[in-house]
Amino acid sequence: MSVAPGRMFPMTDATALASQAAYTEAVATAARAAAAYYADGATPLDDDVYDQLVRAIESYETAHPEHVLPQSPTGKVAGGTASGDVPHSAPMLSLDNVFSVEELAAWAAGLERRLGRPVAAWCVEPKLDGLAVAARYRAGRLTRLITRGDGLAGEDISHAGGSILGLPETLAEPVDAELRGEVLLTQDQFEQANTTRTAHGAAPFVNPRNGAAGTLRAKDRPYRIELTFFAYGAQGLAGGLAHSELLGRLAELGANTAASTAAQPRRCETVAEVQARIEEIARIRAELPFGIDGIVVKADAAADQELAGSGSRAPRWAIAYKLPAVHRVTRLLAVEWNVGRTGVIAPRAVLEPVVVDGATVTYATLHNPADITRRGLLIGDQVSVHRAGDVIPRVEAPLVQLRTGAEQPIEFPEVCPRCGDAIDTSQQRWRCVRGRGCQAVASIRYAAGRDQLDIEGLGGTRAVQLVDRGLVADVADLFLLTREQLLTLDRMGATSSDNLIAAIEAAKAQPLHRVFCALGVRGTGRSMSRRIAQHFGSMAAIRAAGVDELAEVDGIGPEKAAVVVAELAELAPVLDKLALLGVGVGEAVTARPGAGAGAGAEAVAEGPLAGQAVVVTGTMSGPLAQLSRTEVNELIERAGGKASSSVSKRTSLLVAGEKAGSKRAKAEELGVRVLNPEEFAELVGEFLN
Ligand SMILES: NC(=O)c1ccc[n+]([C@@H]2O[C@H](COP(=O)([O-])OP(=O)(O)OC[C@H]3O[C@@H](n4cnc5c(N)ncnc54)[C@H](O)[C@@H]3O)[C@@H](O)[C@H]2O)c1
Numbered sequence: 143m144s145v146a147p148g149r150m151f152p153m154t155d156a157t158a159l160a161s162q163a164a165y166t167e168a169v170a171t172a173a174r175a176a177a178a179y180y181a182d183g184a185t186p187l188d189d190d191v192y193d194q195l196v197r198a199i200e201s202y203e204t205a206h207p208e209h210v211l212p213q214s215p216t217g218k219v220a221g222g223t224a225s226g227d228v229p230h231s232a233p234m235l236s237l238d239n240v241f242s243v244e245e246l247a248a249w250a251a252g253l254e255r256r257l258g259r260p261v262a263a264w265c266v267e268p269k270l271d272g273l274a275v276a277a278r279y280r281a282g283r284l285t286r287l288i289t290r291g292d293g294l295a296g297e298d299i300s301h302a303g304g305s306i307l308g309l310p311e312t313l314a315e316p317v318d319a320e321l322r323g324e325v326l327l328t329q330d331q332f333e334q335a336n337t338t339r340t341a342h343g344a345a346p347f348v349n350p351r352n353g354a355a356g357t358l359r360a361k362d363r364p365y366r367i368e369l370t371f372f373a374y375g376a377q378g379l380a381g382g383l384a385h386s387e388l389l390g391r392l393a394e395l396g397a398n399t400a401a402s403t404a405a406q407p408r409r410c411e412t413v414a415e416v417q418a419r420i421e422e423i424a425r426i427r428a429e430l431p432f433g434i435d436g437i438v439v440k441a442d443a444a445a446d447q448e449l450a451g452s453g454s455r456a457p458r459w460a461i462a463y464k465l466p467a468v469h470r471v472t473r474l475l476a477v478e479w480n481v482g483r484t485g486v487i488a489p490r491a492v493l494e495p496v497v498v499d500g501a502t503v504t505y506a507t508l509h510n511p512a513d514i515t516r517r518g519l520l521i522g523d524q525v526s527v528h529r530a531g532d533v534i535p536r537v538e539a540p541l542v543q544l545r546t547g548a549e550q551p552i553e554f555p556e557v558c559p560r561c562g563d564a565i566d567t568s569q570q571r572w573r574c575v576r577g578r579g580c581q582a583v584a585s586i587r588y589a590a591g592r593d594q595l596d597i598e599g600l601g602g603t604r605a606v607q608l609v610d611r612g613l614v615a616d617v618a619d620l621f622l623l624t625r626e627q628l629l630t631l632d633r634m635g636a637t638s639s640d641n642l643i644a645a646i647e648a649a650k651a652q653p654l655h656r657v658f659c660a661l662g663v664r665g666t667g668r669s670m671s672r673r674i675a676q677h678f679g680s681m682a683a684i685r686a687a688g689v690d691e692l693a694e695v696d697g698i699g700p701e702k703a704a705v706v707v708a709e710l711a712e713l714a715p716v717l718d719k720l721a722l723l724g725v726g727v728g729e730a731v732t733a734r735p736g737a738g739a740g741a742g743a744e745a746v747a748e749g750p751l752a753g754q755a756v757v758v759t760g761t762m763s764g765p766l767a768q769l770s771r772t773e774v775n776e777l778i779e780r781a782g783g784k785a786s787s788s789v790s791k792r793t794s795l796l797v798a799g800e801k802a803g804s805k806r807a808k809a810e811e812l813g814v815r816v817l818n819p820e821e822f823a824e825l826v827g828e829f830l831n
Pocket residue numbers: 175176179180185186187188189190192193219220221235236237267268269270271272273274290324374438462
């Protein structure tokens with residue numbers, strides 16, 4: 143992640159409030175969201191959106207101070223929605239925010255103007271994404287634990303004291319003091335918490351922060367959830383310590399601090415150094431074992447802090463440099479089950495697209511079936527999605543409070559979705575019992591298919607037999623099969639053996655594009671294979687091509703080209719065998735630069751509609767609904783057919799939608815085959831876009 147100058151994510155400009163009515167509504171929305179956020183975390187707004195809203199409210203209030211509403215969240219700790227009955231020894235404040243390095247520099251300059259001198263030094267540390275607590279110690283023993291509340295008084299949560307790592311029951315010295323810091327769930331603790339909760343029939347936590355809040359408040363739970371404490375402040379310890387010295391002192395007393403992590407607090411002399419450290423922490427954010435939602439910059443010296451003082455909501459000597467939210471709420475649309483090369487069957491969430499940390503996320507990992515159960519997910523749920531840096535996006539949990547009742551259970555496969563054989567569910571990661579053989583069966587079936595090598599007599603069960611008997615492990619092995627070997631298979635007589643051998647022999651002469659297609663390289667269906675074959679002219683040339691050359695083929699971008707190159711490299715042993723056997727060398731089509739998508743002469747002779755005269759009538763539906771009549775006609779031509787407008791003896795096929803009328807009657811009279819738009823779309827599926 144880079145924090146180069148400029149805004150890291152869209153800010154308030156677009157959401158400036160134009161009128162008092164808009165302001166009133168914004169205040170109401172923010173107040174509702176904050177109330178939900180500090181109560182149970184079930185807010186429909188993402189943090190970024192909430193922050194933007196509050197900024198817009200603030201700027202409106204600056205311009206119209208006479209119109210400020212009393213329920214406005216600005217200037218208040220927790221937006222004024224939290225409270226408590228244990229008074230704090232000194233206010234527990236929030237932090238003001240900046241969103242760019244320019245704003246940070248302006249804030250630092252403002253602080254120095256206020257002080258009338260340069261800030262002696264800064265301390266830069268992670269902004270831990272949890273909840274602030276005050277821990278009171280008497281003679282070194284923990285006596286009371288209190289939430290931040292409204293900043294002036296909080297709730298007593300002493301019951302939680304025993305399950306917080308890094309918050310000692312007894313300090314290393316018998317001091318009377320109050321430690322302040324953040325309580326959070328690390329990623330591991332969050333996963334563990336949700337396993338425990340779902341096992342007890344409780345709803346999983348939406349995200350670690352929400353989980354920490356719920357856990358601190360809860361009493362009398364039948365299970366224990368472990369949390370972690372990071373100290374960053376204190377009351378009642380010897381005064382005059384710089385912040386960085388105080389952190390050292392807290393660690394000496396036995397409390398956990400961020401110094402124990404890769405995002406260690408660092409003392410910086412200049413704002414440039416501060417920016418560099420911010421950038422470092424932002425860069426390692428995704429690898430930290432706990433969540434951070436920003437980086438806190440503090441004036442280090444006690445004298446600077448004292449002179450700057452505090453406002454009602456936040457100290458003036460510290461600022462939070464916010465990072466883009468890595469948690470987003472979106473809808474779970476479906477779960478797909480993909481079988482990997484080794485037969486592992488992995489679920490994948492299909493999401494309503496959402497931008498998280500700068501990238502659009504449409505898929506997220508669900509790890510394994512137990513993971514789905516642990517999270518208690520349903521199709522249609524609003525879910526919290528996490529993504530940071532290059533980390534694979536993951537679904538964290540459903541927001542059960544937002545369910546409508548229309549959610550559906552997730553169906554788990556009963557047989558391998560690729561080969562149809564049984565699933566081994568004895569491990570967390572489900573596997574096809576066929577293991578690597580699953581891939582072999584699937585790839586051989588695919589290779590023998592009508593649009594590839596077109597080997598009749600090599601359907602599903604035959605492919606399974608051949609793989610199970612160890613006769614075939616890849617496409618090339620097919621061409622080494624002997625009649626004698628085939629005769630040893632169940633239900634395989636002399637005639638079927640001869641026929642299959644003949645079909646395989648014939649397949650040797652299949653043109654290059656079909657042999658290439660038979661390899662099953664990802665993203666290269668029938669028409670793409672044709673284009674690649676036409677472009678390069680021989681398998682040797684295709685294999686010799688690099689990413690750049692492949693990317694020149696119509697329809698292959700650099701990313702797809704890289705996939706093709708990588709998969710071909712993996713297929714090298716198969717390709718070597720095929721070359722030795724002389725498969726895929728027949729009828730090499732000469733390279734035709736610029737040949738379009740399946741539009742060449744070959745395409746016309748090859749598609750599912752090859753040589754057919756097709757008429758379209760009525761209203762198109764299904765996948766064809768979006769197409770104009772011209773587009774449907776183009777589709778027919780791409781698929782090898784000829785589009786015509788009237789039904790006659792020469793018509794091969796009529797595609798009849800709703801309100802088809804006289805053409806349909808005539809076709810039926812002439813005995814012409816009639817398909818509805820859906821059936822037709824299936825027939826020409828591959829050519830649809
Ligand atoms: N999504 C929503 O609807 C919604 C609603 C309300 C609030 N929020 C989120 O909550 C934020 C406000 O929460 P907040 O009031 O807790 O303030 P905050 O999280 O913006 O910052 C203040 C808090 O940071 C914490 N903190 C972490 N590391 C720290 C460190 N090293 N030093 C000092 N403090 C540290 C402390 O708990 C402190 O109270 C908003 O910015 C928004 O992102 C979201």
